[in-house]
Amino acid sequence: MTAFSRRDALTGAAGLAAAALAGGAGAAPKRAPIPFGSAAQIETFRADPRYRDALKRLCDVIVPMNDLKWEALRHDRARFDFSGADELVGFALKNGKALRGHALLWGMALPPWAKEMATRAEAERELTRHIEVVVDRYKGKIATWDVVNEVIAFDPKPGEPYRDTIWQRLLGPEHVEIAFRTAARVDPKARLVLNDFNFEEAGAGVAARRKIALDIVRRLKDKGIPVHGVGMQAHLYAENAIDSDGVRKFVGELGKLGVDVEITELDVIDWKLPADTATRDRAAASLVSTYLDAVVTPGQPKAIVTWGLTDRYSWVHETFPRKDAAKARPLPLDEDYRPKPMMRVLERYRRGRG
Numbered sequence: 001m002t003a004f005s006r007r008d009a010l011t012g013a014a015g016l017a018a019a020a021l022a023g024g025a026g027a028a029p030k031r032a033p034i035p036f037g038s039a040a041q042i043e044t045f046r047a048d049p050r051y052r053d054a055l056k057r058l059c060d061v062i063v064p065m066n067d068l069k070w071e072a073l074r075h076d077r078a079r080f081d082f083s084g085a086d087e088l089v090g091f092a093l094k095n096g097k098a099l100r101g102h103a104l105l106w107g108m109a110l111p112p113w114a115k116e117m118a119t120r121a122e123a124e125r126e127l128t129r130h131i132e133v134v135v136d137r138y139k140g141k142i143a144t145w146d147v148v149n150e151v152i153a154f155d156p157k158p159g160e161p162y163r164d165t166i167w168q169r170l171l172g173p174e175h176v177e178i179a180f181r182t183a184a185r186v187d188p189k190a191r192l193v194l195n196d197f198n199f200e201e202a203g204a205g206v207a208a209r210r211k212i213a214l215d216i217v218r219r220l221k222d223k224g225i226p227v228h229g230v231g232m233q234a235h236l237y238a239e240n241a242i243d244s245d246g247v248r249k250f251v252g253e254l255g256k257l258g259v260d261v262e263i264t265e266l267d268v269i270d271w272k273l274p275a276d277t278a279t280r281d282r283a284a285a286s287l288v289s290t291y292l293d294a295v296v297t298p299g300q301p302k303a304i305v306t307w308g309l310t311d312r313y314s315w316v317h318e319t320f321p322r323k324d325a326a327k328a329r330p331l332p333l334d335e336d337y338r339p340k341p342m343m344r345v346l347e348r349y350r351r352g353r354g
C-alpha cells in the first residue's frame, strides 16, 4: 500500500470527475440509497442557525455527538440530565430524521464519580441501571444504539483484546455482554451496534482489531445476545492508503455472521497534506470514495454518518494540528457551509449511485 501522494490527489480528481459523470443525474441507481447523516454538537446547534439549517437540509440521520455520553447525562450518581439529548432528539423527530444513540458504554467521557467505581458489583449495577433508564427513555425514538464504543485494544497484544477501561478492569470481557444484553432487554426493537475505529488501513494491528471485532460478534451470538451491526468510525488519515481488500473482507465476514455495518464518524484528517485547499479537498473526497467503494462492494451500510458537517466545527483541528497552522478540512462542507467534493461523493451514495 502506498501513502497518499499529490499525484493521487490529482488523479483522484480525474477519477471523481469520471465517477460523477458516470453517476450523474441520468444514471440508474446501482444500489439502494444509503442514508446520510451527521453528529450534532448541542452548543453549536444552539448557537449557529446555519448549523441547524444544514442538519435539517442535508441529513437523514442525526446522532447527538456528546449528549448521550455518561459525562453529559450523569453529573452525579443519582440524577440524569437529559436536557441536551432531549433537545437534539426532539429536533430530529420534528424534522423526520432517524436517530443514532452514542454511546451506552465507553471507557472515556465518564463523570468523576463513575471513574471511582471500585467493585464488580457496583460496576454491573451502575452499567445496568444506566442502560435501563436511557434506553427506556428513548424507546421508539432512537432506533440504533452504539451499545459499546471503543472496547477493542488500540494496539492488541495476544490475550489482551480489550481496551483497558474501568469497565474491562471491573467486569472483564463480560462488560460487553452485559451492555448488549441489557439494551436488548429494554428495547428489543433497537438496532444494537459495536462501534470502534481503525478498521480501514493495512497492517497487523488493524487486522488484529478487525479479528477481535469479529470474535466479539461471534461470542455475543453464541450466547444468544442480540448484536445487529458494527459501527466503523472511519476517521480516515489522508496520508495513509485504505486497505480495500481488508475492508471488503471484514465487511463480508460480518455479513456472513448476519451483521451489518454502518459508517458512524467519518471525517478525513488532512494534517499531513499540502496546504493548498483544493488539493486537500480533492484528496479527501478521493479517499472517502475509495473507502466507501470497499465497504459497499460486499455490504450495504445502514448509514454513512460524518462526525460533523462543516470544517468550521471539528475535533480534528485541535487534535491533529497542521504544522502550517492552517485549519483542518475534514468534513463535507467548508467553513462557510459550501459543499466540497466530499459532499458530492456522499450524495452519490445517498442516491444509490455510489
Ligand code: G3I
Binding pocket: 043, 065, 066, 069, 109, 149, 233, 265, 315
Ligand atoms: O459540556 C462541557 C462544558 O459544560 C464545559 O464547559 C466544557 C469545558 O470543560 O466541556 C464540555 O464538554 C466537552 C464536550 O466535548 C462537549 O463540548 C468535553 O470537555 C470534551 O472532552 C468533549 O469532547 C468530545 C470527545 O468525543 C469526548 O467526549 C468531542 O466533542 C467529540 O467530537 C469526541 O467524539 C469522539 C466520539 O465520541 C468517539 N470516537 C472518537 C471521537 C473523536 O474523539
